[in-house]
Amino acid sequence: MTTSAPSVETPSDSAPVITPRGRELRLDAALPFDAEDHGRRLLRTARFGTLSTLDPESGYPYGAATNLATDHDGSPVFIMAGLALHARNLAADPRASLTLVEPGLADVLAGGRMTIVGRVVQVTDQARLETVRRRYLARHPKTKLYMTLPDIGLYRLEMADLRVAGGPRRNAGEPQVAHFLTDLAGAEALLAAEADEVERLNGPWGEDLPGRLARLHGGGDAGRWRAAGIDPEGIDLTSPDRDLRIRFPRRVTDPQAMRSALAALVRPVIVGGK
Numbered sequence: 001m002t003t004s005a006p007s008v009e010t011p012s013d014s015a016p017v018i019t020p021r022g023r024e025l026r027l028d029a030a031l032p033f034d035a036e037d038h039g040r041r042l043l044r045t046a047r048f049g050t051l052s053t054l055d056p057e058s059g060y061p062y063g064a065a066t067n068l069a070t071d072h073d074g075s076p077v078f079i080m081a082g083l084a085l086h087a088r089n090l091a092a093d094p095r096a097s098l099t100l101v102e103p104g105l106a107d108v109l110a111g112g113r114m115t116i117v118g119r120v121v122q123v124t125d126q127a128r129l130e131t132v133r134r135r136y137l138a139r140h141p142k143t144k145l146y147m148t149l150p151d152i153g154l155y156r157l158e159m160a161d162l163r164v165a166g167g168p169r170r171n172a173g174e175p176q177v178a179h180f181l182t183d184l185a186g187a188e189a190l191l192a193a194e195a196d197e198v199e200r201l202n203g204p205w206g207e208d209l210p211g212r213l214a215r216l217h218g219g220g221d222a223g224r225w226r227a228a229g230i231d232p233e234g235i236d237l238t239s240p241d242r243d244l245r246i247r248f249p250r251r252v253t254d255p256q257a258m259r260s261a262l263a264a265l266v267r268p269v270i271v272g273g274k
Contacts (some may be wrong), residue, residue: 016159017117019085039164043074043115044236044245046061046100053085056092068100068221069136069144072191072231073182075156076116077123077132077142078095079271083152088197089156094119098157103242111166118160127150129154134195138228139238187232189254196256210237212266219244230258 001273052063062085068080076098080087090096096119123132132154137144146152159177184191201209206227214225214237228238234247248261 018129018163023095035164035166035175036179038073038112038166039114039162039175041245042100042102043101044070044077044234045243047103047214047243048113049076049101050099051086052097052099053089054095055085055089061097062086062089063099067136067140068098069132069139070229071132071135071156072194072229073184074180074231075159077136077154077156079136079146079152080155081149082153085151090120094121096120096157102224107230112164114162114164116157116159116162118158120157120243122155131191131194132156135229138198138226139243173223180230183251184232187253190230190232190252190258193255197230197258198227209262209266212237213237213246213262214244216266217244217246235262 001094039200048065048067051060051066054060055062064086066080069077071077076081086096097117098118098139100114100116101108105111123129130271132145136154138145159181162175162177162180164175200206208225210225210227213219213235215221219225219237219239219242225237225239225244227235228243229236232251234245237244237246246265248258249264250261251262252258
């Protein structure tokens, strides 16, 4: 017996993507929780997540773990083979959900987690593809071999809605996606120079600035730290064991302003003589 694919109804632009739960949250019982800061940090530091897509025949969701990086604006990016079930599912319906969990938790319900829904698009523009590939490989250098396979593509999740939780009694209600994305307007000079600036920071002339930044801003001694990406709001650092997001003291839009921001972040180390 042949089963026909279920019809897909796309909500209008005005309709909520994640519909209300139908019950009011008791805000008087909630604990203090900066959902914006927490979600932004989780977006930039999660090394992997669970991507869920819709089976075109059964309609059931299908979830699988995948490595993650971010585009300049914070949108999640990942690789996918053309033979993957996700690829088949997304060809029929690009809607997807991505779940992120704060790394290192023994109990995922006790810490931070985030669910993002949106539409998955393949990165095909050559200039954008080179940028996204570089940022992805900075986080996952061992996947370089996969990139040589003929049916591997890079994909980006265009976020439509999200929810953030920080553990018991720490919920964000109904946050706005725009508050979790980085504004790239006017930062063309910085983005164009990112590859050169990252190479400089990771080279001998960088004087281990990524390592000094990490130790000063909560990274500890998690092996060798390297710069993975730069955007107007901050710098992403990576090590063999974990990733770290450090926000600039102010928004920057060009390489000189970025260097000044990094100098301000590392100045306590220099003054302290460490």
